[in-house]
Amino acid sequence: MPIVVEHLTHVYMPGSPFESLALDDVSFEIQDGEFVGLIGHTGSGKSTLVQHLNGLLKPTKGRIVVDDIEITSESKVPKRLRQHVGLVFQYPEHQLFEETVYQDIAFGPRNLNLPEDEVERRVREAMALVGLDFEAVKDRSPFEISGGQRRRVAIAGVLAMEPRILILDEPTAGLDPRGRDEILGQIKNLHAQRGMTIILVSHSMEDIARLVDRIIVMNRGRIALMGKPEEVFSHVDELHAMGLGIPQITHVMRGLKARGMDVPDNIYTVEQAVKVILERVRGKKK
Amino acid sequence: MIKDITIGQFFPGQSPIHKLDPRVKIILTFVFIVIIFFAKTYLGYALIFAYIALAMWLSEVPIRYILRGLKPLLFIIVLTFFINVFFTPGNKVLFQVWVLKFTQEGLRQGVFMALRLILLVIGTSLLTLTTSPISLTDGIERLLQPLQVVRFPAHELAMMMTIALRFIPTLLEETDKIMKAQMARGADFESGNLFQRAKALVPLLVPLFISAFRRADELAMAMESRCYRGGKNRTRMKVLKAARRDYLAVAVTLLLVVGILLDSYVL
Ligand SMILES: Nc1ncnc2c1ncn2[C@@H]1O[C@H](COP(=O)(O)OP(=O)(O)O)[C@@H](O)[C@H]1O
Ligand SMILES: [Mg+2]
Numbered sequence: 001m002p003i004v005v006e007h008l009t010h011v012y013m014p015g016s017p018f019e020s021l022a023l024d025d026v027s028f029e030i031q032d033g034e035f036v037g038l039i040g041h042t043g044s045g046k047s048t049l050v051q052h053l054n055g056l057l058k059p060t061k062g063r064i065v066v067d068d069i070e071i072t073s074e075s076k077v078p079k080r081l082r083q084h085v086g087l088v089f090q091y092p093e094h095q096l097f098e099e100t101v102y103q104d105i106a107f108g109p110r111n112l113n114l115p116e117d118e119v120e121r122r123v124r125e126a127m128a129l130v131g132l133d134f135e136a137v138k139d140r141s142p143f144e145i146s147g148g149q150r151r152r153v154a155i156a157g158v159l160a161m162e163p164r165i166l167i168l169d170e171p172t173a174g175l176d177p178r179g180r181d182e183i184l185g186q187i188k189n190l191h192a193q194r195g196m197t198i199i200l201v202s203h204s205m206e207d208i209a210r211l212v213d214r215i216i217v218m219n220r221g222r223i224a225l226m227g228k229p230e231e232v233f234s235h236v237d238e239l240h241a242m243g244l245g246i247p248q249i250t251h252v253m254r255g256l257k258a259r260g261m262d263v264p265d266n267i268y269t270v271e272q273a274v275k276v277i278l279e280r281v282r283g284k285k286k
Numbered sequence: 287m288i289k290d291i292t293i294g295q296f297f298p299g300q301s302p303i304h305k306l307d308p309r310v311k312i313i314l315t316f317v318f319i320v321i322i323f324f325a326k327t328y329l330g331y332a333l334i335f336a337y338i339a340l341a342m343w344l345s346e347v348p349i350r351y352i353l354r355g356l357k358p359l360l361f362i363i364v365l366t367f368f369i370n371v372f373f374t375p376g377n378k379v380l381f382q383v384w385v386l387k388f389t390q391e392g393l394r395q396g397v398f399m400a401l402r403l404i405l406l407v408i409g410t411s412l413l414t415l416t417t418s419p420i421s422l423t424d425g426i427e428r429l430l431q432p433l434q435v436v437r438f439p440a441h442e443l444a445m446m447m448t449i450a451l452r453f454i455p456t457l458l459e460e461t462d463k464i465m466k467a468q469m470a471r472g473a474d475f476e477s478g479n480l481f482q483r484a485k486a487l488v489p490l491l492v493p494l495f496i497s498a499f500r501r502a503d504e505l506a507m508a509m510e511s512r513c514y515r516g517g518k519n520r521t522r523m524k525v526l527k528a529a530r531r532d533y534l535a536v537a538v539t540l541l542l543v544v545g546i547l548l549d550s551y552v553l
Binding site: 017051054056079082083086087089092094095096097107108111112143157158161 | 297298460463464466467468469470471472473474488489492493496497
C-alpha cells in the first residue's frame with residue numbers, strides 16, 4: 001500500500017488576513033514497509049503534511065493516493081482510510097477521556113463496530129505492543145497514571161485500530177530520556193516485527209537517524225532534502241541553515257574523517273562509534 | 287476548520303484608525319451611535335455617511351469585511367423597514383397595493399430606521415475590526431477606572447476579559463486538535479440523530495474541560511509566582527496616551543455632533 005503525494009499544497013484560512021501557506025508543492029512516495037523520518041523546524045509544515053495522509057485535512061491543490069483511495073480538494077474521505085492510516089498526534093495523551101485505560105483504548109475498535117471479544121483481543125495486543133501490563137493497568141484511570149504511561153495508552157488507542165501505516169507526530173516530545181528510548185524502541189519493533197509502514201515526525205535528528213530508512217527534510221512548507229540518512233547528513237551546512245543539525249556523534253566522526261582517520265559516514269550512535277574507533281586504533285597498533 | 291471562525295473579528299493593520307487610542311475609539315463609537323438617533327433629515331444622514339465613509343477609508347479594512355456584519359441582520363433590517371413604512375401614520379399616499387399604503391411619511395421613516403440600523407452595525411464593526419481585543423479591554427479598564435471610587439472592580443473585570451479573550455484562540459485550536467485526534471480513532475461528529483451526536487461530543491468535551499482546568503491552574507500559579515495580587519499599585523507597561531490624531535478625531539466628531547444638532551433642531 002504505497003503512499004503517493006503529488007504537488008500537495010495547503011493554505012490555511014484562505015482569503016483572510018491570517019492566510020498562511022503551510023505546504024507548497026510537496027511531492028514524494030513512500031513504499032510498503034518503509035520507515036521514513038519526517039524532520040523539520042517547528043512550523044515547517046510536518047503536522048499539516050501528515051494530517052493529509054489520513055484525510056483529516058484536504059489539499060488546497062494536488063492529490064494524495066493511499067492504496068486505492070485518492071484524496072483531492074473535493075473528495076469525500078472514506079472511513080476506511082482512517083483505519084488504514086493510524087495517526088498519533090503530538091501530545092496524544094491530551095485526547096484521553098474514558099474512565100479506564102481499557103475503555104479508552106477500546107474507543108477506536110468500538111467505532112469500527114467490532115464484536116466485544118475482538119475489541120478485547122485488540123486492546124490486549126495494543127497494550128502489549130507498547131509495553132503496558134494489561135492486568136495491572138486496564139482498570140486504572142488514564143488520569144492517575146504517569147505521563148509516560150499516558151502517552152503509551154494514547155498510542156495503544158491508535159494501534160488498536162490495527163492500521164497498516166502508522167504515523168507518529170513527535171511521539172517523544174516532553175518525555176524524559178528513558179521514556180523516549182522506550183517509545184522509540186517499541187516503534188522500531190512495530191516496524192521490524194509487524195512490517196508496518198512507519199512515518200516518524202520529529203525535529204530531532206538524534207532520534208530519527210538510527211531508526212529510519214529514509215529521511216524527508218521539510219523547510220518552510222517545502223521538501224528541502226530527501227534520501228538515506230547518510231545522504232541527508234552530508235548536507236551539513238544546509239541543515240544548519242534550516243535550524244537543524246546532524247547527530248553529535250556523526251559530527252565527531254566526520255571530523256575524524258576530515259583529519260585522515262578511515263571511518264565510515266553512517267555512524268549515528270555512540271556504541272557504533274566506539275566500536276569503529278576501537279577497531280581502527282587496535283588495527284593500527286598491530 | 288474550526289479556526290476559520292475569527293473571534294472579535296479583529297483585522298490587523300497599521301492605519302490611523304487602528305492607531306487611535308482605544309479609549310478615544312470607544313467613546314467616539316458611543317457618541318456616533320447616539321448621534322445616529324438625533325439625525326432627522328436627509329442632510330443629517332448624508333453628514334453621518336460622509337463621516338463613517340471617511341473612517342472606513344482611513345481604516346484600510348476591505349469593505350466586504352465591514353459589510354459582513356450586516357449579513358446576519360439583513361432580515362431584521364428589511365423587517366424594520368417595512369414595519370415602519372406601513373405603520374407610520376401619514377396621509378400623502380404615494381401609491382397603494384391592496385390595503386398597504388405607501389405614504390411619504392412612512393417611506394421616510396422606514397428608510398431612516400433601516401439606515402440607523404445599518405450605521406449602527408457599521409460603526410461597531412469598525413471599532414472591533416480596528417481594535418485588537420487586548421487594547422479594547424485596556425480601553426474599557428481605563429474608562430471604568432473612575433468607578434473604582436465606588437468599589438467597582440474595574441481592573442479585575444478587565445483582567446478577566448483579557449484572559450478570556452486570550453484563551454479563546456487557544457481553546458479553539460485545542461478543540462480542533464482533539465476533534466481530529468478522535469476522528470483519527472474513528473469518531474464521527476457529523477452523522478447520526480441528535481442523541482447520537484450529543485453522545486459523540488463526550489470524547490471531545492472531557493479532554494477539553496480537563497485541559498481548560500489545567501491551563502487555568504497553570505496560569506494562576508504563574509501569576510501568583512510573579513506576585514500578582516490584583517490592580518492595586520500596578521503600573522502599566524504600555525501607558526495609553528492621547529496623541530494628535532486622537533484630538534483630531536475628537537474634533538471631527540464634535541463637528542459632526544454640532545452639525546447634526548444644528549440641522550435637526552435649529553434650522
Ligand atoms: N490550524 C491552523 N490554522 C492556521 N494556520 C496553521 C494551523 N496549523 C498550522 N498552521 C500554520 O501552518 C504552518 C505549518 O504548521 P505545522 O504543520 O503545525 O508545522 P510543524 O508541525 O512542522 O511544526 C505554520 O506556519 C503554522 O502557523
Ligand atoms: Mg507539529
